[in-house]
Amino acid sequence: MAYNIIFYFSDQQRWDTCGCFGQPLPITPNLDALAGEGVKFDNAFSPQPVCGPCRALFQTGKYPTETGCFRNNLMLPSGIKTLANYIEEAGYETAYVGKWHLASDGELEKAPTVDHTITAIPAELRGGYTGFWRTADVLEFTSHGYDGYVFDENNNRVDFKGYRADCINDFALEYLDQYDGKKPFFMTVSQIEPHHQNDHNHYEGPKGSKEKYANFVLPHDLEVLKGNAAEEYPDYLGQCASLDENLGRLVAKLKEKGLYENTIIIYASDHGSHFKTRNTDSHLNGYDDYKRTGHDGALHVPLVIAGGPFTGGKAIQDLVSTESLPKTILAMAGVDVGDKMIGENLLDVAEGRTEGRENQVFAQISESRIGRVVRTADFLYAVYAPGVNGGEKGASDRYADDYLYDLKKDPWQLENVVTSPDYSEAKADMRKRLLDWIEKAEGARPVIMD
Structure with a gap:
């Protein structure tokens, strides 16, 4: 049986925003339900807490230092066989919606010399994805919390009106509505929430988030170390709740189409947010930001896999890295890449096949x-x-x-x-x-x- 696979990942989401990982407010009921059916990894960590490098790893199964994409503003190089290449060879059709962040190139914090940040991404820079495409290279440049645009597979601009997480999810639903079932599918839904909006330096939750989540309780590190969480956390939680509502809409569409029982859903984030509580030392190149550090606030992320062999409502305590996701996704599709990709098949960890395994994770930090x-x-x-x-x-x-x-x-x-x-x-x-x-x-x- 060939499973459909959905990789639904957020941007800058801490693990402790989710009920199944300890959040006391009802922020993520749909993810919590998936965790109850599938497998949740309580100790999952990002291998690189910066958007571009982590995405490069997700697409290649190689460390950013090997691909050369060790920081933002570096495009995915040609000549590397990608996740999309492998999975399309295995008979899957692909779909990608949301943020890409791998098609522009230049110096850090300067205008790129190859610039697709707000224009259509050419087919040759899409990492091997040849199917449905509703994507912006840097989605925070083509949109705000409300309204914006992406581009389709024919390079046409597609405008959207409404809360951004809802609209990105609508594109995923559009794909499922037109899916003909001739091949299994692999779809990535790359949401930008709960990333801060760069030009506003503010987390932009749905309207009313500050009031709805006014009774928040800060995680202890944010409470003690201050930063800007006291002001920003309600909107941040509103963004996370919106992601979960849209995950629920996606699950409902799969059930409506009769696809749910044959689909594996992976929910993760590229990295977390420390809300400007770290990176204040003089040797850190002046960064005062939300990530770019090895502390749990930046590296500890949610990870839930449900469907196919990932069943039983298991809670895994072993330390795992999301560097293993490309290899794991391909294993779900029946492709064993061996040592061509880093990491491990997380099904082995979920099923307790861990003899001789070192319970540790590694991360590379850049920019700061x-x-x-x-x-x-x-x-x-x-x-x-x-x-x-x-x-x-x-x-x-x-x-x-x-x-x-x-x-x-x-x-x-x-x-x-x-x-x-x-x-x-x-x-x-x-x-x-x-x-x-x-x-x-x-x-x-x-x-x-x-």
Whole structure:
């Protein structure tokens, strides 16, 4: 049986916005219902907390340092076999709606030299997707919380009116309405919510969000470290609730069309948001932002997979990385890519086939710094490259300690113990783990300076 596959992912969504991951308000009833049917991964982490690099990984199954897409404003290079290439070869038709962020190229924070940020993306820059297409390269440039435009597979501009998350979801429903069932389908729904609106520097929830979610309770890290969450969180929750309402509409359409029982739905986010509580140190190139750090606020993301073999309402405690999603999606389609993609088949983790598996995850950080992170169940350890601009280079041969957290005592990562002699043994162990990861991922073993 060939399953239909939907990859529904949000942008900048923390794991703890979801009821199934601990949010006390009724923000995500539809996702919670899927988690009750399928598998939720309680400890899922992004491998790169910046939009473009993470998307490049999702499309290639390769680290951003290998594809060259280590920061924003770098387009996906030609000559790399992509997720879409593999899955179309396997007999699937493809559809992509929403944000792409992989078709423009140039220096960071400057006008691109190859610029499709607000124009149609040429077919050769669509990563191998040849089917239904309702996409903007940088959706936050072609739209706001309400109203905007994308482009179709024939490069025609398609305007939309209404709340953006609703309208992007409408394009996904449009695809399902015209789907003829001749082939199984793989559809990506790449929502931009709950990303902040860049030109307004504000999270834009549906009208009335501030009133509807006025009784919010901030996650402890945001409460203690301040940032701008106290002002922005109600709109942020409104965005997350809108995403969930649209997930519910998508599920309803699948049921209406008789497709639900044969469709696997993956819900995830590219990375989270720390609401300007991190990245304030002088060595971080002046960034004061929402991501670009190895703390849980930026890396810990929701991940639920439901349908096909992902059943039973399981809650998986193992640490997993969303770097595994391309390989997992292809495995769902009957394609075993072996070592051509990084990561693992998450079905193995869901079904307990974890003998010999290291319970740890790795992340690359860019733009704010060149940083590397390794996380186990007990510790989080990170390094940075002193004096090197993370927007200009993707890697370094020299790093220095950035932070170490004892997650059993300090789960919200509030006390950096990287210089504490009490943790010298733990730091040495985590340092070796990190160096092993870097060597495996990047083909070189750098020096971490004492």
